[in-house]
Amino acid sequence: MELPKFGLQVIPYESGATFDSKDGYFAYFSDHDALRRELMRHSPKDADNYEQYARSVMRQCKFIKPLLMRTAPDPVRLRPRDVSELAYILKRFHGLGPREMAETIRFWTMSIAEYLDQYFETSIIKAHLAGSGIIGTGLGPYSPGTAYVLLHHYMGEVDGAIGAWGFARGGMGSISKALARSFEASGGEIRTDSGVDRFAIRNGKVRGIVLENGDEYEARTVVSGMDVRRTFIDHTDERELPSDFLKAVRRYRFRGSSGKLNIALDGMPTFSGAPKDARFLKGDLHFLDDMEEIERAYDDWKAGRWSVSPYVDFLIPTQIDPTMAPPGKHYATVFVQYAPYELAEGQWDDANREAFAETVISKIARHSPDFRKLIVHKEVRSPLDIERETGLTEGNIFQGELTFDQLLFNRPVPGYAQYRSPVRGLYMCGSSTHPGGGVMGAPGANAAREILADLGHKFDLGAAA
Amino acid sequence: MKRGERVIVIGAGHNGLIAAGLLAKRGLKPLVLEARGHVGGMMGDPDFRLSTMPFAVWPQVLRALGIDVAFEPMTTLVPTPQGVVGISTEQVVGAEDGQAAAYRALMSRLERQASALSGLLLKPPPNLASSGFGDLLGLAGTGLKLRGLGKTELRDLLRIVLSNIHDLIEDEIGDGPLAAALAVDATLGSAMGPRSPGTVLTLLLRMARNRGMRVMPKGGIDILTGKLENAVMACGGEIRTNAPVERILVEGDRVTGVQLAGGEIVPSAAVLSSAAPATTLLDLLGPQHLDAEFVRRCRKTASTGMVARIDFDLKDAPRFSGGTAPSGKDRIVIAESAAAVEAAFNAAKYGELPKQPVMEAHYDDRNRRLSVSAQFIPCSLKGGWKEESRRALQRLVERELARVFPGFGSLAAAARLMTAQDMAAAYRVPGGHWHHGELRIDQLLMLRPFDGAAHYAMPVEGLYLCGAGAHPGGDISGAPGFNGAQALLAGRRR
Ligand SMILES: Cc1cc2nc3c(=O)[nH]c(=O)nc-3n(C[C@H](O)[C@H](O)[C@H](O)COP(=O)(O)OP(=O)(O)OC[C@H]3O[C@@H](n4cnc5c(N)ncnc54)[C@H](O)[C@@H]3O)c2cc1C
Ligand SMILES: Cc1cc2nc3c(=O)[nH]c(=O)nc-3n(C[C@H](O)[C@H](O)[C@H](O)COP(=O)(O)OP(=O)(O)OC[C@H]3O[C@@H](n4cnc5c(N)ncnc54)[C@H](O)[C@@H]3O)c2cc1C
Numbered sequence A: 001m002e003l004p005k006f007g008l009q010v011i012p013y014e015s016g017a018t019f020d021s022k023d024g025y026f027a028y029f030s031d032h033d034a035l036r037r038e039l040m041r042h043s044p045k046d047a048d049n050y051e052q053y054a055r056s057v058m059r060q061c062k063f064i065k066p067l068l069m070r071t072a073p074d075p076v077r078l079r080p081r082d083v084s085e086l087a088y089i090l091k092r093f094h095g096l097g098p099r100e101m102a103e104t105i106r107f108w109t110m111s112i113a114e115y116l117d118q119y120f121e122t123s124i125i126k127a128h129l130a131g132s133g134i135i136g137t138g139l140g141p142y143s144p145g146t147a148y149v150l151l152h153h154y155m156g157e158v159d160g161a162i163g164a165w166g167f168a169r170g171g172m173g174s175i176s177k178a179l180a181r182s183f184e185a186s187g188g189e190i191r192t193d194s195g196v197d198r199f200a201i202r203n204g205k206v207r208g209i210v211l212e213n214g215d216e217y218e219a220r221t222v223v224s225g226m227d228v229r230r231t232f233i234d235h236t237d238e239r240e241l242p243s244d245f246l247k248a249v250r251r252y253r254f255r256g257s258s259g260k261l262n263i264a265l266d267g268m269p270t271f272s273g274a275p276k277d278a279r280f281l282k283g284d285l286h287f288l289d290d291m292e293e294i295e296r297a298y299d300d301w302k303a304g305r306w307s308v309s310p311y312v313d314f315l316i317p318t319q320i321d322p323t324m325a326p327p328g329k330h331y332a333t334v335f336v337q338y339a340p341y342e343l344a345e346g347q348w349d350d351a352n353r354e355a356f357a358e359t360v361i362s363k364i365a366r367h368s369p370d371f372r373k374l375i376v377h378k379e380v381r382s383p384l385d386i387e388r389e390t391g392l393t394e395g396n397i398f399q400g401e402l403t404f405d406q407l408l409f410n411r412p413v414p415g416y417a418q419y420r421s422p423v424r425g426l427y428m429c430g431s432s433t434h435p436g437g438g439v440m441g442a443p444g445a446n447a448a449r450e451i452l453a454d455l456g457h458k459f460d461l462g463a464a465a
Numbered sequence B: 001m002k003r004g005e006r007v008i009v010i011g012a013g014h015n016g017l018i019a020a021g022l023l024a025k026r027g028l029k030p031l032v033l034e035a036r037g038h039v040g041g042m043m044g045d046p047d048f049r050l051s052t053m054p055f056a057v058w059p060q061v062l063r064a065l066g067i068d069v070a071f072e073p074m075t076t077l078v079p080t081p082q083g084v085v086g087i088s089t090e091q092v093v094g095a096e097d098g099q100a101a102a103y104r105a106l107m108s109r110l111e112r113q114a115s116a117l118s119g120l121l122l123k124p125p126p127n128l129a130s131s132g133f134g135d136l137l138g139l140a141g142t143g144l145k146l147r148g149l150g151k152t153e154l155r156d157l158l159r160i161v162l163s164n165i166h167d168l169i170e171d172e173i174g175d176g177p178l179a180a181a182l183a184v185d186a187t188l189g190s191a192m193g194p195r196s197p198g199t200v201l202t203l204l205l206r207m208a209r210n211r212g213m214r215v216m217p218k219g220g221i222d223i224l225t226g227k228l229e230n231a232v233m234a235c236g237g238e239i240r241t242n243a244p245v246e247r248i249l250v251e252g253d254r255v256t257g258v259q260l261a262g263g264e265i266v267p268s269a270a271v272l273s274s275a276a277p278a279t280t281l282l283d284l285l286g287p288q289h290l291d292a293e294f295v296r297r298c299r300k301t302a303s304t305g306m307v308a309r310i311d312f313d314l315k316d317a318p319r320f321s322g323g324t325a326p327s328g329k330d331r332i333v334i335a336e337s338a339a340a341v342e343a344a345f346n347a348a349k350y351g352e353l354p355k356q357p358v359m360e361a362h363y364d365d366r367n368r369r370l371s372v373s374a375q376f377i378p379c380s381l382k383g384g385w386k387e388e389s390r391r392a393l394q395r396l397v398e399r400e401l402a403r404v405f406p407g408f409g410s411l412a413a414a415a416r417l418m419t420a421q422d423m424a425a426a427y428r429v430p431g432g433h434w435h436h437g438e439l440r441i442d443q444l445l446m447l448r449p450f451d452g453a454a455h456y457a458m459p460v461e462g463l464y465l466c467g468a469g470a471h472p473g474g475d476i477s478g479a480p481g482f483n484g485a486q487a488l489l490a491g492r493r494r
Helices: A032-042 A044-068 A080-095 A098-109 A112-119 A123-133 A146-154 A173-185 A228-234 A243-251 A291-302 A350-365 A383-390 A442-454 B014-025 B059-065 B097-120 B133-149 B151-160 B165-172 B177-187 B199-207 B221-234 B277-285 B292-299 B338-349 B387-404 B420-427 B479-489
Strands: A010-012 A015-019 A025-029 A166-168 A196-202 A205-211 A216-218 A222-224 A258-265 A284-287 A311-315 A330-337 A375-381 A426-428 B006-010 B029-033 B071-073 B075-080 B083-087 B215-217 B238-240 B245-251 B254-260 B265-267 B271-273 B307-314 B330-334 B358-364 B369-375 B412-418 B463-465
Touching: A015 A123, A025 A032, A025 A123, A032 A044, A032 A123, A044 A080, A044 A098, A044 A112, A044 A146, A080 A098, A098 A146, A112 A123, A112 A146, A112 A291, A123 A146, A123 A284, A123 A291, A166 A173, A205 A222, A228 A243, A258 A350, A258 A383, A291 A311, A291 B338, A311 A350, A330 A350, A350 A375, A375 A383, A426 A442, B006 B014, B006 B254, B014 B029, B014 B059, B014 B221, B014 B271, B014 B479, B059 B479, B075 B177, B083 B177, B097 B133, B097 B151, B097 B165, B097 B177, B097 B199, B133 B151, B165 B177, B165 B199, B165 B338, B177 B199, B177 B330, B177 B338, B215 B221, B221 B238, B245 B277, B254 B271, B271 B277, B271 B479, B277 B292, B277 B463, B307 B387, B307 B420, B330 B387, B338 B358, B358 B387, B369 B387, B387 B412, B412 B420, B463 B479
Parallel strands: A015 A284, A222 A426, B006 B029, B006 B271, B029 B238, B075 B330, B271 B463
Antiparallel strands: A010 A166, A015 A025, A196 A205, A205 A216, A258 A330, A258 A375, A284 A311, A311 A330, B071 B215, B075 B083, B245 B254, B254 B265, B307 B369, B307 B412, B330 B358, B358 B369
């Protein structure tokens, strides 16, 4: 969509670090030599094994990546397109060779903890890498299936480098802005403050939409970027839907597990474990000793509490992009794993929100003595707040859990994983469809391809990219 | 191999005995070498045997051995503060009506799905290595067989097969005593909790034979062990106990026999081992005969046992709060809910004792013995197993038993405890694992016990695996013993 032309600048990811409770740290660099030196500082063995690890992850990314931009086959209906798509996947899979086939199966089913244990001996290195296996999910690092989630986070691609992350200059919002400009330049129209009340459906076909303000729009094709629950439970007359579909949609799991703090700072905080002017402070910072700490944080969430010692993804983007704050000032975005959508005891009221924030801030303050007094203002978001603010149901950042039962041909629900719904002309394109959430755009692109095919157009993703 | 030729079988657990029995039937001369003083392996320990309540041995296996054993189905009892819930093949009693109906509906669906998978178990797993593209399509063909389930149930199976039992319970029946029983069945013997993805598959594999119900051989477990033993000897096989194998001998790339702990050498061109894969390959054979990658994978196999056994000699029958006593045909599950099962697992993950262990118990009324398998008791306890921690565990178990059987404290005359660590030493199984290695998606089928070792025949010619560590895994089922013997008979190489 030529986003750079429409103002999107991606600043490539360079570094990040994890601090342990004894003021030790492990820094991660995208620069190979810098990373190797840092790994060597901890363990020469881990430094060697990292090369293998990186190759293995890269291979898995390469295998899976093309599948993300394709519609998942329906293994039950098995129409010709499903058979040929299954054959395509099997062939690619077989092309890996026996060793890699086995590795791939294991990779898809293993826990991130065990996967990392295979390669590394140093706790803090494993702890640093494990975070990507659990961010945004209701799983712990010991849960089978989390190695795959890691991939989901590594799938980003910046200028062709697999596994590379980037920051959008101006914040995530600038991605949406560039997308919007590109869309409008092609003749599209966007209306904000136009909440959809319901889909107009007659005789099993969509006829248009009705807005909350009563305005009606006619259309033979309607595409919903809302998640599957909102689309069909909240905004569709359930009499228009088959009962097994409704049951499956109701069962679809969100399970918010993440909270967020946005903190305005009077200056740049210091970190007691970091060498002076360490450049990795510009990246994502974490505070933990080992993977067990994350697993224990997960146990709290299972019991309906926010983590006593949460996994924190801390970033001060104003270091990289000073345009985001007044001169000399900074702000920190703190992503917190885990916080439940519903508390076992009490509600997400101001007192609990404050207590949650305090848990997070005191964890950070243990590593940054001046952090607390630099705080000018803070916003606290529980999963419930994230839901209210962004429309992400239950605050699940992926529009629904990324577990096996909700991936590929099971996403969002079995039998309806090809962007079509039981209502003719009504399509799904949000992250609750294959291949799931994150700012990567694959569900939208896949849906567009299916819709264009139904409308009799050919659509070449390559040309549109 | 020629008729009358000797084959050594390491280990006289049920799988070793079954493999030996099948080889004897085919005219070979199996010699079973067992390290311990008794046969039966994990299910036959004279001090602890009564705690074993077999999942049925495959009837095809018994038929192949020409053995007839009458199995009686057991009733699962789940004591709750409101009374005892009973689950048998025919009915569910004592549970809330709605829940019982939901449970039965779920179970019959799972039974159908499990039986569609059962074709995968009593034969070697699909082969990734030698297969051409056609083989993969063949595997997809196994998938086609699943189509017999009908579209709806097949879709459902493809959705739940890799997911966790907790979610299924949440969707279908809600938590409670029936959920607790289901969560126990899905995790028993594993280092996984109900929320661990993959626990639906372990449940389905258990349910693939005899619907996952426990059975008791008429006359007790000894009857089964005795008949398996006889099947070996009746056809000219031999069994030696107190005969620990110390080394598997190799010349060139071929097995030539074994050396016993006393130094005695027994020559043989073929060795089937029902000892755990790591024991067989790393301790008995030795890494020097294997390539480094193979050894690495063997070492990385997950095998953390989390079940302890405690047997109590009682002065009198234990009684539930209602006053009834369990019979020898009952299997007692002591867990309040699926959530309690998860909570017990939480502690064990970190090498700690759970506050409330989950237990499975059997009362043998003839010998007045209560046998308990306590789940989520980690093999390596933080700080190590010492006299004090053993006592703490026993007190924990007694306290839980007293909750279920009021006055239990005054009933117990003597107790024997075996932690997973004790079992690791006694049976030479890494981690003392129930399945000789975690039964988890990444260690199932062609990945069991690990990638490259899944087809019974090992890289050294003449060496085969035939114990619970091999596909399809542990429990009293006889399948690995059967499959291992078939592999040797087929003379199959990888
Ligand atoms: C705190 C947080 C941090 C994150 N960090 C990252 C990150 O670092 N990297 C990353 O890749 N991803 C991240 N994500 C995830 C990512 O933001 C989402 O997965 C992604 O935005 C989902 O995109 P979507 O278009 O599918 O859905 P959404 O972005 O949820 O879009 C759906 C839209 O539909 C609108 N809508 C809902 N109901 C109606 C209605 N009735 N009528 C009209 N419109 C309606 C909503 O307002 C919304 O704008 C994060 C998410 C959160 C919450
Ligand atoms: C606490 C506990 C309770 C259980 N309860 C049940 C139950 O209720 N129902 C059920 O179905 N399953 C149960 N199981 C599981 C079941 O007992 C095992 O999966 C099964 O017995 C494995 O059988 P096997 O023949 O493969 O191995 P084993 O029974 O372990 O036999 C292997 C034999 O090899 C011998 N051996 C090892 N090394 C050597 C050597 N070097 N030389 C000679 N001999 C050697 C060992 O001594 C052992 O006798 C339980 C397991 C445990 C740990």
